[in-house]
Amino acid sequence: xxxxxxxxxxxxxxxxxxxxxxxxxxxxxxxxxxxxxxxxxxxxxxxxxxxxxxxxxxxxxxxxxxxxxxxxxxxxxxxxxxxxxxxxxxxxxxxxxxxxxxxxxxxxxxxxxxxxxxxxxxxxxxxxxxxxxxxxxxxxxxxxxxxxxxxxxxxxxxxxxxxxxxxxxxxxxxxxxxxxxxxxxxxxxxxxxxxxxxxxxxxxxxxxxxxxxxxxxxxxxxxxxxxxxxxxxxxxxxxxxxxxxxxxxxxxxxxxxxxxxxxxxxxxxxxxxxxxxxxxxxxxxxxxxxxxxxxxxxxxxxxxxxxxxxxxxxxxxxxxxxxxxxxxxxxxxxxxxxxxxxxxxxxxxxxxxxxxxxxxxxxxxxxxxxxxxxxxxxxxxx
Amino acid sequence: xxxxxxxxxxxxxxxxxxxxxxxxxxxxxxxxxxxxxxxxxxxxxxxxxxxxxxxxxxxxxxxxxxxxxxxxxxxxxxxxxxxxxxxxxxxxxxxxxxxxxxxxxxxxxxxxxxxxxxxxxxxxxxxxxxxxxxxxxxxxxxxxxxxxxxxxxxxxxxxxxxxxxxxxxxxxxxxxxxxxxxxxxxxxxxxxxxxxxxxxxxxxxxxxxxxxxxxxxxxxxxxxxxxxxxxxxxxxxxxxxxxxxxxxxxxxxxxxxxxxxxxxxxxxxxxxxxxxxxxxxxxxxxxxxxxxxxxxxxxxxxxxxx
Numbered sequence: 001x002x003x004x005x006x007x008x009x010x011x012x013x014x015x016x017x018x019x020x021x022x023x024x025x026x027x028x029x030x031x032x033x034x035x036x037x038x039x040x041x042x043x044x045x046x047x048x049x050x051x052x053x054x055x056x057x058x059x060x061x062x063x064x065x066x067x068x069x070x071x072x073x074x075x076x077x078x079x080x081x082x083x084x085x086x087x088x089x090x091x092x093x094x095x096x097x098x099x100x101x102x103x104x105x106x107x108x109x110x111x112x113x114x115x116x117x118x119x120x121x122x123x124x125x126x127x128x129x130x131x132x133x134x135x136x137x138x139x140x141x142x143x144x145x146x147x148x149x150x151x152x153x154x155x156x157x158x159x160x161x162x163x164x165x166x167x168x169x170x171x172x173x174x175x176x177x178x179x180x181x182x183x184x185x186x187x188x189x190x191x192x193x194x195x196x197x198x199x200x201x202x203x204x205x206x207x208x209x210x211x212x213x214x215x216x217x218x219x220x221x222x223x224x225x226x227x228x229x230x231x232x233x234x235x236x237x238x239x240x241x242x243x244x245x246x247x248x249x250x251x252x253x254x255x256x257x258x259x260x261x262x263x264x265x266x267x268x269x270x271x272x273x274x275x276x277x278x279x280x281x282x283x284x285x286x287x288x289x290x291x292x293x294x295x296x297x298x299x300x301x302x303x304x305x306x307x308x309x310x311x312x313x314x315x316x317x318x319x320x321x322x323x324x325x326x327x328x329x330x331x332x333x334x335x336x337x338x339x340x341x342x343x344x345x346x347x348x349x350x351x352x353x354x355x356x357x358x359x360x361x362x363x364x365x366x367x368x369x370x371x372x373x374x375x376x377x378x379x380x381x382x
Numbered sequence: 383x384x385x386x387x388x389x390x391x392x393x394x395x396x397x398x399x400x401x402x403x404x405x406x407x408x409x410x411x412x413x414x415x416x417x418x419x420x421x422x423x424x425x426x427x428x429x430x431x432x433x434x435x436x437x438x439x440x441x442x443x444x445x446x447x448x449x450x451x452x453x454x455x456x457x458x459x460x461x462x463x464x465x466x467x468x469x470x471x472x473x474x475x476x477x478x479x480x481x482x483x484x485x486x487x488x489x490x491x492x493x494x495x496x497x498x499x500x501x502x503x504x505x506x507x508x509x510x511x512x513x514x515x516x517x518x519x520x521x522x523x524x525x526x527x528x529x530x531x532x533x534x535x536x537x538x539x540x541x542x543x544x545x546x547x548x549x550x551x552x553x554x555x556x557x558x559x560x561x562x563x564x565x566x567x568x569x570x571x572x573x574x575x576x577x578x579x580x581x582x583x584x585x586x587x588x589x590x591x592x593x594x595x596x597x598x599x600x601x602x603x604x605x606x607x608x609x610x611x612x613x614x615x616x617x618x619x620x621x622x623x624x625x626x627x628x629x630x631x632x633x634x635x636x637x638x639x640x641x642x643x644x645x646x647x648x649x650x651x652x653x654x655x656x657x658x659x660x661x662x663x664x665x666x667x668x669x670x671x672x673x674x675x676x677x678x679x680x681x682x683x684x685x686x687x688x
Contacts, residue, residue, distance in 0.1 A: 052585055072588040073597075079589045085582035089604040098600075102591035146590065 001064060003028040003186050004049070004154060009058035011044050018044040020210040021058070026154075026188060031180050033189040033197035035233070036207030042190045043082075045207070046156050049188070050079045063153055073102070077154040078147035084139050084160060086131040092142050093118070093127030099150040117145040120179060137168045144176075148183060157189040161196060173200050194234050198222070206230050228351040231279045238285065240278045240321045241353055244270050251345070254278060258320040260299045265346040275353035282314065282327035284347040288340040298342035303333050317341055441657035455658035465642065465659070472639040473666070475553070475628075476621045479560040483568045483617045484610065486561065491572035492602075496581075505573065508566045520559065520630045527555050527631065551633035559631040560621055568613035575609025576602075615671060622667050639663055 002025035011019040019041040026032050034042040047053040049060060051072030060067040067075060078099065087095050097114045105113070118124055121141035131139055140160055147155050161169045177200055180187050191197050197204055197218075204221050206213045206229070214226040225231035228239060242254035242262055252270055254262040262278055270276060291298045301319035315326045315333060319341055326341065333339055407414050441456070443449040459465050494504045511519060526532040529548030537543045549555050583605060587597035603610070625640030632638075639659065646656030 050585075050589060052588075071593075072585070073591045073593050079586070081582050081586060083580065083582055085580060085586035087583060087586070087601060087605070089601075089607070098587070098592075099590035102587075102596065150591070 002026060003030075003063060004188070005059075005061045006045070006049070007059050009045065009048060009060060010056045011041070011048060011053060012056045017210050019048070019055075022207070022210075022212050023058075024205050024212065024215050026186060028153075029184050029186055030203060031177070031187045031189070031201050032203045032205065033191060033201035034205045034207055035191060035194060035197040037233070038192055040192075040207045041210040042192075042207050043158055046079070046158055046188070046190045049154075050077065050156055051075050076152050077156060078150060078152045079156040079158065080140075080143045080147045080160045082158040082160060082162070084143040086139060086142055086146070088131060090131075091127065092123065092129050092131060092134070095131060095142055096127075096145045096149050099146065103150060113149055117149045120148075120182065121145045121175075136164055137172060140164070140172055141175075144179065148179070148185065151183075152185065154186045154188060157187065157191075159191050159193075162191070162193065169196065170199075176200055198234065204234070206233060208233070225279075225349060228277050228279055228349075231349050231351070236282050236325060237279045237349075238282065238322075238324045240280075242276060242278050244272050244274045244276065247272055252350075256321050258299075260297065260320060262321070262348075263297045263345045264348045264350060266348075266350055268350055270350065277351045277353050279349040279351065280343050280347060282325040283312075285324055285326040285328075285341060285343050287315070287317070287326060287328050287330055287333060288342060291340045296342070296345050298340045301339055301341050303335050303337045303339060306333065306335050437657045437660055440654050441661050443654040445652070445654065447653050449654065455655045456662070458655070459659055459662060465639075468637055468642055469639050469663070469666070471636070472622060472663075473670070475556065475560075475636070475638060476618055479557060479564065479621045480614055480618045482557065482561050483564050484614055487565050487568035487613060488572050488610065490565070491569050491576050494569075494573060495576040501577075505570075508569050511562075512566060516563070516626065519563070520627060523555070523559050523562065523631060524550060527558070550631065551635050553632065553636050556628050556632040556636050556638075559627045560624075563627065564617040564621065567616045571609040571612040571616065572606070573609075575606040575612075579605050611675065614674070618671065619667055622663060 004026040006025070007023045009019055009022045010017070022041075022045055034045060036042045044053060048055050049067070051067070051070060055068065062076060087098065090098065093114050096117050097110045100110045100113060114127065118127055121144055123138060123141050123145070126134065126138065126142075131142060134142065143160060161172050164172060173196060176187070176189075189197070189201060201218060203215065203217050205215045206221065208229045214221055214230045221230055221234050225234065228237075231237045232239065240256050240262065242256040244252055245255045245261065246253040247270065250265050250267060252264045252266060254264060254276070256262055256278075264278060288298060291300060299319050299321060301317040301324065303315050304318045304323065305316040307314045309327075312327055312329050313331055313333075315328060317324050317326055317339060324341060407417075440447050442451050442453065444452040444454060490508070494501055494508075498504060524531075527548075527550040528534075529546045529550065531550070533549065534543075534546040537547065538545070549558070579602065583601050584597050587601040588594070592600060623640045623643075625638065625644045628636050628638040629641055629644075640663075643656045643659050643663075646652045646659065650656075
């Protein structure tokens with residue numbers, strides 16, 4: 001039986017549906033991330049699991065017991081808050097020991113377990129300090145220790161790492177993985193940052209506009225995205241709208257309304273006349289010196305931008321199919337160069353047209369973020 | 383033409399002088415600091431420190447402000463049972479008022495911050511009484527509390543009581559009056575510290591297993607301790623020395639130490655004795671607040687608003 005079962009979870013704030021029929025399971029000991037743009041409802045799901053919001057409909061069970069109607073202080077789970085919410089009037093040790101005190105653990109044992117936690121998060125000797133004397137990374141560790149000390153069945157994370165700089169964030173990510181492996185506690189991590197989600201989690205739940213788009217292991221979501229949104233949100237993607245003009249077994253010929261037709265290899269049930277979005281990842285696009293070098297199809301383009309990324313170069317190439325982002329090892333191309341662009345017909349992901357509103361979703365993120373924040377500002381029990 | 387030229391000349395002359403002053407000040411940090419900080423300090427010295435010192439000196443004179451130096455004023459006060467009783471009762475009333483105002487004011491501020499959207503309007507309503515003169519508000523209370531007044535006729539009408547109660551000129555009337563007068567003063571600092579508090583802290587407490595009441599006493603109250611202490615001080619000090627409210631609402635039934643002082647200055651014309659009592663109650667207030675701050679400090683575990 002799954003540790004956490006969420007089924008048909010729905011949350012409405014007035015006219016706004018923040019979460020729309022979300023269902024997923026989390027197994028004991030897993031590290032699962034809920035990934036979605038700002039305002040997609042991921043924090044609302046987390047807050048419902050934690051008990052700070054009551055679901056409009058649907059059910060949640062933890063370890064087989066229903067969570068609906070159970071107040072937060074009676075749930076066997078703890079949360080690491082986005083702003084950490086460390087108690088400013090308590091020392092680091094008192095912060096960590098707070099949960100133990102509430103559950104009536106005697107003083108001696110409390111001290112030992114707090115000390116053990118400090119050791120686990122590498123903060124030995126910090127117990128008597130005030131939280132505001134610590135650096136951002138150290139505060140993260142205190143918040144983590146405070147959530148772990150009660151040994152809950154589940155720990156929830158509401159994007160706590162988003163305030164850290166990249167280097168520190170990567171370090172904390174590996175720390176999270178280490179601590180999860182050491183404790184065996186199940187982690188449910190909410191983030192809009194695909195880099196964090198991809199690097200730490202066993203499985204991902206991708207959320208868009210209150211609905212779950214896809215649930216699965218990280219590699220599966222990257223290699224076999226179920227929707228154009230997932231393809232775009234997990235890793236980058238070039239999307240081209242096209243119509244199927246011919247089908248020959250697995251081979252499709254696609255018309256993008258341009259002089260050159262695209263080709264794709266797929267086992268999907270596409271028929272001539274179907275309108276589809278062709279999505280191809282930047283590192284799958286290849287740059288050639290001449291169109292004739294390509295095995296199946298290619299088009300010409302002009303390098304518009306070139307950005308050095310360390311191990312490889314990211315080019316933007318203006319083509320008849322639109323601007324394409326290309327992640328390549330070749331360093332030889334300069335801005336303004338004429339190049340030929342192609343990819344392996346089997347590498348393209350095909351989705352029904354119109355679903356690829358991923359682009360607009362991500363640009364709307366700021367507007368949606370403010371909407372989600374105003375939701376959070378609602379008074380308790382609303 | 384000539385006139386315009388001379389105006390211009392004058393203004394460039396002024397500009398030059400301003401520039402010269404700016405240059406002069408730029409190199410003199412300390413002069414600049416004292417120009418800014420000087421006036422407030424001067425006001426403090428002139429209207430606070432000097433008067434207190436003068437009072438201190440007068441309190442050691444005998445009979446009049448030019449009399450010989452003596453310790454009699456202090457000795458007489460401390461030796462008198464009546465005065466000691468009045469001082470003790472004043473302290474009790476002050477503590478009661480402070481306690482009532484703190485509890486009611488905190489509840490009010492809390493509900494404004496946590497449960498309402500029209501925060502500004504509610505705060506405005508809280509401050510509104512300040513727009514009316516203190517004395518007028520006290521006379522309004524006399525009207526309400528007196529025998530057969532508004533309160534009595536309402537209670538009789540509602541058949542809560544059979545005849546007029548006549549709360550006026552009682553300890554209760556004084557408590558009601560003080561609570562009414564100081565409530566806004568306490569609500570504002572409570573409101574400020576509560577609205578500064580991160581609401582996630584309460585959620586964190588609940589998440590870690592604290593029920594609502596425990597979360598309040600272990601997190602909400604300690605993190606707003608600064609505001610609570612400020613509110614308490616703002617209520618405690620003026621209550622301890624007040625004489626208008628107890629005179630108007632308490633009559634002769636609840637004499638407070640402020641009334642005794644007033645009496646010394648306005649009827650008995652024994653300025654030195656009045657000054658001595660003033661010094662004594664200042665010492666008592668400072669002692670109580672220091673003691674309270676220390677006690678409160680440990681009670682709130684060094685709580686500090688963000």
